[in-house]
Amino acid sequence: MRPVASRLRDIGLLAAALLLFAGLAHPLRAESAVSRDDIVKQLTGLDAAPDLDIAALRDQVLKRSQSRSKNEPPPQKRPPIAPELTKLPTFNVNIQFDTDTPIVLPDSYETLGRIADALVQSTMLPYGFLIIGHIEANGKRENNALLSQRRADAIRDVLVNTFKISSKRVQSVGLGEEQLLDAAHPTAAVNQQIQIVTVAKLPEQSEQPSTASPASPAKKSAKKKR
């Protein structure tokens, strides 16, 4: 009895090892929603970097979401709080969060990985990005502003801490229900999407070459004089 059982176990182990090996050889078998190159394509084409004051925008969102004025328009009629952001290269994406928390569910790990892959791709390296959180117009307006900020921060943290994207390249802001993606349907799920927006072109070359360049014209002119 024993030898048979152990032989069976050996076969099982061998099969497991083979499966594992196959898994190693083809890690990409799961059907993914987005590809890195799709994301890159959508984030490409920043014409002119806008002048953004993210801290001020956060304040604005919070204040507007707290407004108790009787003249407050219903969600469908609220003007977008940061219309300048809608004109920039943008990638809209569904990220699954645990209810009322900024915790990303495992279903969305791959998507975050693809986003990180896109931000590391060479043509994206000279750019800075804004992660925008949105919440559909359900529940307390102020809470939605806060939750969207926490979610945008969480995505930023994953990109910076797990995938080591330079913190200088990613900022985050939560717009709550102040800039609905589908204003005609304020409670539609599409209003929960996260947006990645290209917002900045990083300075071309920094200290190293720029300290060297003032020196080189001097050298050239010195040569000319001789």
Added chain:
Amino acid sequence: MVRGGFILFVVALAAPSLAVAETISFGDAAALLAKSCAAEITANCRGVNFDANRLKECLSRNQDALSQQCKADYLRSLDAIQKRVAARTAVANACAREIVKLCAGSTKETSKSVPCLTTAHGVSRNCLQAMDDAGYR
């Protein structure tokens, strides 16, 4: 000194199999983690975000509750992410000549030279491989 030694070490590790990609993409690594450990993460690490260190800590603390598949894959996928990140530092070394000669850049700020490196002519195979491993191309 220490850093130089580390780079040499990385290069030594990378040397034997230059023809094969040494790393997998972040997306693939993250997909592997989710595929093998989604249930375990939901059951044992609720409230832990997708933070490599915290997830590793949580999953290893809950070893006994992990499926065989998850146990086999979680370190592998988290290490794969780390390897991909570490591969960036190897580019400075593998592409030192190209960065300076072809792209007029500095190896202290490799990432600034990468857009140039990926389109430049006359880039060594070694350098191309290093950029693939870092996910730049």
